Amino acid sequence: MSSALLQSSRLRAPALKPLPAAARKYAVPSDQSGDPKQQTIRRVLYPSNVRSRSSPVGTWRPDVGRALQRAIPSKQAHETIERAWLLHKRHLRQKRDAETERKFNSMKKAMDTLHELDTRLYMEANKKDDPRARSQEEVQMMKTMKVSEIRAVEARIRGLFPRELRIPTDTPSREGWKYEWKSFRRPV
């Protein structure tokens, strides 16, 4: 800026100073006024004593040093424990992979044998089914079935696991295994 402009602005008016915070009516940090719930949320989301940014939101607990000393025996011990766990996981993984490989080889051998023995059966075993397709047999059967039975047949989609195959839970169900089951022959 040229000196002439500076001089003219100095003569015109005193420099604008920012008002002290207490004098402002806007953007005032206040502890008394305002919804206490909002204050809690703000304090939780933006804690004031963020010492280190390693924690994704906020901070450590106040006695983190003491707690850590009680939690782990030493740095070397912690590393040993971690390595032991990874080794354990590796053993499990290797066992699982070996079992899967055995099963796969068995399946491959079966399909190779079938291919040599009977071409028609092999081609059918190899075919990928369209999940939406209905076989002739199914169509014939569905003409003479009750609505509930039709729904039961349509619920099982080719190529997908049935819904009744339950995921294991931590504790068994109250009734246990369902021994009574009404027989229903599906068209395969």
Added chain:
Amino acid sequence: MLATEATEQLPNIPPQATRPKKTVKAQISTAILLNRSPTITRTPGQFERAYFAYEQRLRRALHNPFPYDFYFKQGTLLETRFNLEERKREKLAFGPGFLEKENISEEKRAADIAAVETLAQQEGEGEELMPRSHSADEAADVKSLDRAGTRNLYLLLQTLEDGKDVWRFPQGEVENSQFLHQAALSDLYAECGDQMDAWIVGKAPIGVYQPSQDAKSVTSQNTPERYIFFYKAHIMAGQIHPAKESVKDFAWLTKEEIEPRVDRHYWEGVKDILSDH
């Protein structure tokens, strides 16, 4: 590049011409591995339990402080309950001497505990979970489908074959009009009844077994070779009611329980398709 590879292979004699022709067509049967999948999760081992406890107290030492004043209003019974439970958890993780003593009187502490217990009763929190081991485990009832909840159970039948009692998986013949997976299901229903919800996995066999021929029949050229193709099926409900004429007995067994019951040669052919767990 592919074209040159193809032209290089042309002079080779195709393998089909060199294979000796079989005079008799092979006899194909299907067998079914009816599997009851695990119903409960695996029990963690000693090392796993120790590691999980270690990780839990490490996380507790390092996690963000819980914003309890956001979730629990000050002075309420729920806050008292949370404080009690939290002190228990801290004591469990870091030991008894970690937390400072609370500056409340003994009477107040007793009153708090009593109030929390009343709340638990009112909310009906005393619902008992079922135990992980069933009565069938203690009784070692091999016909029960509630036994060994963490393991895979396979169906084994005891039948009379050539005058001998053998334990084997359900099997049967294949008709000319059927495909293998259809034959597998109908053979299963024929030997085990249809009072069960069985589902065959896919259309491909999971294994093949050739029964060992006797020395007498091997010498004659006219005996067809027998191939038994195994199919995996899951049972989801119901129980098997075996055909009384052909099947003497049945059992739901884990992999290591099958091994002693079954013939050596059969076991060698079948062990790779069973699950270890």
